[in-house]
Amino acid sequence: MPTxxxxxxxxxxxxxxxxxxxxxxxxxxxxxAKVANYPGITVDRTEGPGRLPSGAPVRLLDVPxxxxxxxxxxxxxxxxxxxxxxxxxxxxxxVVVVLDATQLSRNLYMxxxxxxxxxxxxxxxxxxxxxxDKQHKIDVEAMSAALGVPCVEVTASKKAGLDDLMxxxxxxxxxxxxxxxxxxxxxxxxxxVAPIELALPAAWDPAGPxxxxxxxxxxLSLDEDDEHEAIEPGLRAEVERVRAAAExxxxxxxxxxxxxxxxxxxAAEPSFNAARETRVHERSDGLxxxxxxxxxxxxxxxxxMTVVFQALFAWADPMIGWVEGAVGALAxxxxxxxxxxxxxxxxxxxxxxxxxxxxxxxxxxxxxxxFIGIMEDTGYMSRVAFIMDRVMRSVGLHxxxxxxxxxxxxxxxxxxxxxxxxxxxxxxxxxxxxxxxMTCSARLPVYTLLIAVxxxxxxxxxxxxxxxxxxxxxxxTVLALIVAGVLSKTVIRxxxxxxxxxxxxxxxxxxxxxxRMLRQRATVFLRDAGSVILVAAIxxxxxxxxxxxxxxxxxxxxxxxxxxxxxVADADGAADENGLTGTDGATNESGAxxxxxxxxxxDSERLDMPMAALEEALVDLERDETAAQLENSYGGRIGRMxxxxxxxxxxxxxxxxxxxxxxxxxxxxxxxxxxxYGIGEDADEGSPMLRDKLRNEQRPDGTKAYTPLVCLSLxxxxxxxxxxxxxVAMVGRETASWRWPTFLVVYTFALAWLxxxxxxxxxxLLGFT
Amino acid sequence: xxxxxxxxxxxxxxxxxxxxxxxxxxxxxxxxxLPGTAVRMIRRVPLGGLIELEVRCCRVTLRLSEARQxxxxxx
Numbered sequence: 001m002p003t004x005x006x007x008x009x010x011x012x013x014x015x016x017x018x019x020x021x022x023x024x025x026x027x028x029x030x031x032x033a034k035v036a037n038y039p040g041i042t043v044d045r046t047e048g049p050g051r052l053p054s055g056a057p058v059r060l061l062d063v064p065x066x067x068x069x070x071x072x073x074x075x076x077x078x079x080x081x082x083x084x085x086x087x088x089x090x091x092x093x094x095v096v097v098v099l100d101a102t103q104l105s106r107n108l109y110m111x112x113x114x115x116x117x118x119x120x121x122x123x124x125x126x127x128x129x130x131x132x133d134k135q136h137k138i139d140v141e142a143m144s145a146a147l148g149v150p151c152v153e154v155t156a157s158k159k160a161g162l163d164d165l166m167x168x169x170x171x172x173x174x175x176x177x178x179x180x181x182x183x184x185x186x187x188x189x190x191x192x193v194a195p196i197e198l199a200l201p202a203a204w205d206p207a208g209p210x211x212x213x214x215x216x217x218x219x220l221s222l223d224e225d226d227e228h229e230a231i232e233p234g235l236r237a238e239v240e241r242v243r244a245a246a247e248x249x250x251x252x253x254x255x256x257x258x259x260x261x262x263x264x265x266x267a268a269e270p271s272f273n274a275a276r277e278t279r280v281h282e283r284s285d286g287l288x289x290x291x292x293x294x295x296x297x298x299x300x301x302x303x304x305m306t307v308v309f310q311a312l313f314a315w316a317d318p319m320i321g322w323v324e325g326a327v328g329a330l331a332x333x334x335x336x337x338x339x340x341x342x343x344x345x346x347x348x349x350x351x352x353x354x355x356x357x358x359x360x361x362x363x364x365x366x367x368x369x370x371f372i373g374i375m376e377d378t379g380y381m382s383r384v385a386f387i388m389d390r391v392m393r394s395v396g397l398h399x400x401x402x403x404x405x406x407x408x409x410x411x412x413x414x415x416x417x418x419x420x421x422x423x424x425x426x427x428x429x430x431x432x433x434x435x436x437x438m439t440c441s442a443r444l445p446v447y448t449l450l451i452a453v454x455x456x457x458x459x460x461x462x463x464x465x466x467x468x469x470x471x472x473x474x475x476x477t478v479l480a481l482i483v484a485g486v487l488s489k490t491v492i493r494x495x496x497x498x499x500x501x502x503x504x505x506x507x508x509x510x511x512x513x514x515x516r517m518l519r520q521r522a523t524v525f526l527r528d529a530g531s532v533i534l535v536a537a538i539x540x541x542x543x544x545x546x547x548x549x550x551x552x553x554x555x556x557x558x559x560x561x562x563x564x565x566x567x568v569a570d571a572d573g574a575a576d577e578n579g580l581t582g583t584d585g586a587t588n589e590s591g592a593x594x595x596x597x598x599x600x601x602x603d604s605e606r607l608d609m610p611m612a613a614l615e616e617a618l619v620d621l622e623r624d625e626t627a628a629q630l631e632n633s634y635g636g637r638i639g640r641m642x643x644x645x646x647x648x649x650x651x652x653x654x655x656x657x658x659x660x661x662x663x664x665x666x667x668x669x670x671x672x673x674x675x676x677y678g679i680g681e682d683a684d685e686g687s688p689m690l691r692d693k694l695r696n697e698q699r700p701d702g703t704k705a706y707t708p709l710v711c712l713s714l715x716x717x718x719x720x721x722x723x724x725x726x727x728v729a730m731v732g733r734e735t736a737s738w739r740w741p742t743f744l745v746v747y748t749f750a751l752a753w754l755x756x757x758x759x760x761x762x763x764x765l766l767g768f769t
Numbered sequence: 770x771x772x773x774x775x776x777x778x779x780x781x782x783x784x785x786x787x788x789x790x791x792x793x794x795x796x797x798x799x800x801x802x803l804p805g806t807a808v809r810m811i812r813r814v815p816l817g818g819l820i821e822l823e824v825r826c827c828r829v830t831l832r833l834s835e836a837r838q839x840x841x842x843x844x
Contacts, residue, residue: 068799072792105825106801220799223791254791258798281828285811292821294814386830390817498793498835500800503821503828 008057009173010090011050012083013124014114015098016107017065018379018504020126023513024098024156025062028166033062035520037736039088043078044420046520052170053163061092067106067502069113070220073227075425080217084117086204087230094120094172096165101127101138102280102505104273105265108147112261115149115181116213120172123151124165129158130280143272148179157510177208183264185212189256192246193219199238216257219243225495227425284379284505291383301387304380305406308371312364312410313441319363327356345545354537357665358530361726362522365414368407369521370514372418375403377509381421385501395481396488397434398427399499405431405480408438409473416730417525426494432731433487433744436722437480439473442666446718447472449670449685453694454711476719483751491743532729540664540725543635544657544672550628556621563618570611623678630675635660649717649756650710652699662723669718707769713760721752771843774820774836776810782841784808784824789838797839801825808841 013028015021026033029048038045046062063082071077085091095114099107115121125140144151150168154161185193196215200206206214222231222239246253291297331352338344375381385399392399400422408415415435419428439447447469455464488494550556630636639657646656654676661672670690674683677693684690697705722728722744732741776782784806787794801824802808811821811828821830831839 067796070795070799103826106827109799109801220795225790226792254795255798255803258795259803262801262803280826281823288812292812292814294817382830386814386819387817389819389832495790498790498796499819499830499832500793500796501830502800503830505828 008049008059009093010061011058011169012061012063012092012095013098014063014079014083014095014110015065015124016067016100016103016110018502019065019098019100019107020156021065021098022062023510024124024126024154025060026513026516027156027159027162029060031516033516033520035524038078038082043075044524045082050166052173053167054170056170058169058173066110068110068220069217071226071228072221072223073425074229075423077221077228083114083119084204084210084214092119094122094169096122096124096169098124098126101125101131104138105262105269108265108269109258109261111147112181112183112264113213113217115147115178116209116216118177118209118213120175120178121149122165122168122172123147123149124161125151125153126156127280128153129155137274139272139274146182146268146271148182180209182268183261185216185257185260189253189260192242192251192253196235196238196242199232199235201232201235220254220257227494280505284503287506288383288503291380292386297383298387301384305402308368308403309406309409311367311371312407312414316363316367316410319367320360323360323363324356327352327359331356349545350538350541351534353541354534357537357726358526358533361411361413361525364407364411365417365525366518366522368410368414368418369518372403372421373514373517374509376421377507377514379504379506382501382503385499386503389499393499395485397430397484398422398424399501401427401431404435405438408435408440411440411442412436412438412724412727413529413730416727416734417521419734424494424497426492429735429740430484430488430492432734432740433492433747434480434484436724436727436731436744436748437476437483437720439476439719440666440724442724443472443718445667445670445685446662447715449673449691449694450711450715450718452685452691453706454708454715456691456695472715472719475716479720529726529730529733532732533726536725536729537664540635540661543638544630544633544661546633548629548633550625550632554624554628556625556628559621560618563614563621567611567614567618570614620678623675623680626680627676627678630657630672645753648761649753650707650713650760651717652705654697654705655714659717659723662718663725665726666718666723709760709763709768712763713756716759717752717756719752720748720755722748770840772837773808773822773831773839773841774833776808776820776822776841776843778810778812780810780843782808782810782843785840785842787839789835793835793838797829800827800829802829802839 013021013025025046025048028050033046033048036045036047037043043064048060048062050058050060052058061082063079066076066079069080069083071080081087081089083092083095097111097114099111111121111123123143125138125143128138131138138153140151140153150172152161152165152168154165156162190212193212193215196218197206197211200211200214200218204214218231218235218239219242222228222236243253291300331348334352335344335348338347372381375384381400381403384402387399388402389399392401397405401419403421404415404418407418412435415438416432419431419435422428422431451465451468455468631640636657639655639660640653642656642659643651643653646659651659654673657676658669658672662669670685671683673694674680674687674690677690677697679687679689679693694706695704699705728741728745731744732738735741770785771782773784784802784804786804787797787802806824809823811823813820813833818833819830820833820836821828822836823829
């Protein structure tokens with residue numbers, strides 16, 4: 001393990017949200033930042049290399065933005081932990097606090113908390129250009145003097161002030177600790193807080209001014225209904241005792257401490273910020289009159305969401321086509337250069353197929369995050385939460401959950417990634433648990449096939465098929481909202497959190513930052529979720545592929561030999577008769593054969609008939625063999641084993657195999673059914689052959705297998721069950737646990753089984769078939 | 770003294786006292802919503818049950834139900 005002496009110094013960059021903190025981080029680190037997770041929780045930890053003016057390297061850390069270091073959950077505590085170096089986290093040598101010049105006093109509040117920890121601090125003042133239009137200046141030298149730490153103006157988007165900032169960081173690195181802060185806790189408060197300092201865990205290294213800062217943090221973070229999981233009971237008890245003692249004396253400690261900091265700000269700020277009023281919101285006000293208008297605002301919001309929806313559905317489609325085309329070409333090429341055999345199959349169908357299953361998600365992920373990036377950067381995302389708060393709150397969801405919910409109509413995988421835009425773990429979890437219920441595009445091939453089997457074109461009303469499809473959309477959406485409501489009151493219960501939402505002024509999006517975010521999201525997806533999806537894809541492929549022995553009375557090898565022998569004999573005969581050297585002519589029903597002299601053409605036509613039929617027989621034989629192999633594969637056996645479980649839903653074991661295959665991805669159901677029914681794996685939902693096969697399929701007792709009721713039951717099952725290993729893998733990655741993906745699978749399958757049971761058994765009781 | 774939720778636009782007002790959950794009070798105070806601080810009502814969205822306020826140059830949205838837990842004084 002490298003010691004701190006051999007590693008470049010760590011410089012943390014902290015600040016309020018919407019201050020341009022990440023833009024600054026990006027400008028300082030170039031393109032080499034790496035995203036990882038903080039241990040145990042799913043908050044991104046972004047670190048990148050930077051250079052000091054002397055040429056010495058530093059490591060820059062992008063600390064998640066927050067208004068205060070106080071925290072009511074483990075996720076929020078990461079800001080303190082990363083800055084103060086608590087637990088396993090490395091303590092930074094210098095902290096750069098980014099301050100939005102247009103909202104300076106609120107930004108200074110957090111800067112004060114950081115400075116109280118006793119670390120060397122450099123202040124970076126952003127958004128100064130927004131002020132400059134108003135002949136409003138902040139005197140950075142006076143600010144440095146008033147606060148006792150270096151202060152630098154930066155405009156990260158124009159790369160201005162970056163050298164000065166790094167020079168200030170280099171200067172700060174020469175100090176072990178920051179200077180004593182010029183605001184001192186009143187004696188009466190300090191005495192009350194002192195017992196908490198003694199109760200701090202030794203692992204937090206509570207020494208010097210740091211002890212008081214951490215004690216103040218504890219007092220402002222621990223209470224009756226916080227969501228901290230890793231706080232020592234001794235500390236919690238001491239905080240509660242101190243707070244109760246103060247309350248008994250009529251003292252509100254929290255208010256006293258917060259007011260103490262703001263008193264300093266109010267006293268010091270006029271010396272460096274002459275005009276504390278800013279007009280930065282005025283430009284946004286006009287826009288907000290429109291965008292937050294009860295009627296027009298909602299209409300514009302719906303229009304924006306329609307664009308997002310359309311993009312994920314229609315625009316992503318050609319890109320998905322390219323990805324699939326490229327993967328297909330790679331597979332074809334690999335197959336052409338490799339000898340036939342097991343290794344080739346493993347490589348082509350298993351590995352390349354599995355990689356295809358991963359990268360196929362990239363277009364939709366990138367498009368969704370492009371829109372999210374634009375909405376976050378411009379400030380519109382806060383308005384989305386504003387507009388959707390009431391609707392989403394009624395079922396316990398966060399207003400921001402609307403974007404993931406909407407995008408899950410296209411695909412649940414990017415939607416689950418998008419739950420990151422919510423800060424609270426509970427909000428993220430609740431959204432992740434219901435997003436897989438929405439009708440994603442992978443269900444469409446299955447729906448199309450089953451609806452076509454259920455309502456053949458030309459039967460029913462002219463709108464029956466479309467109405468059924470629409471009904472499935474409504475059904476899934478309503479059910480997702482109901483489930484959200486139920487889960488938010490049971491499994492994912494949590495204290496009701498008041499909405500305190502900042503409305504940042506509208507700003508132009510910063511494209512380099514958005515592009516970099518897209519690249520990071522793609523990397524994180526490929527690295528973390530992609531590996532799990534790849535392994536799962538190969539496992540499911542292997543389940544359906546092995547053992548490769550058809551468990552059948554039929555002697556496929558013998559039959560094949562017989563047909564091939566006959567083919568060769570016939571071809572020889574034809575070649576002899578026509579004087580042809582090859583067997584190609586045998587399959588030519590027109591073209592070359594038609595050019596032959598009349599009598600000869602008639603001869604060859606007569607001879608072609610049985611040969612074409614023979615070749616067809618050979619293809620049929622191969623399909624039958626594949627079907628028999630599938631039946632006998634491990635997946636097929638699982639399908640058969642499932643029969644007693646799925647029989648009450650009206651499903652037979654063949655559908656069971658289809659359900660096993662569908663866990664790779666729902667649309668695989670169609671191809672699997674194609675193989676089982678001997679049509680070949682290239683069958684799609686539009687194949688008339690597959691539709692007819694399903695319509696005519698009979699059970700052993702001679703009744704139809706795909707009765708309308710069975711189709712309906714299957715549709716309901718597909719609507720509800722989370723048959724998607726990619727979604728499960730994504731939930732696993734985003735919750736950093738096995739518990740939640742397991743819960744998701746169990747509850748959706750239980751729900752699907754129950755709903756299908758009600759449909760099938762209830763339908764039968766009512767006399768439907 | 771009125772609840773913050775009843776504030777009219779362009780009525781100068783100062784925060785008087787906060788009520789409600791401890792974390793709600795703390796969050797608001799850390800954003801500068803301290804007793805004595807000037808507050809301005811920007812807009813109310815009755816349909817959404819929300820109210821937007823300005824304190825110390827910051828725009829913050831609250832639910833009306835929660836804004837009833839904050840008292841303001843108007844001259």
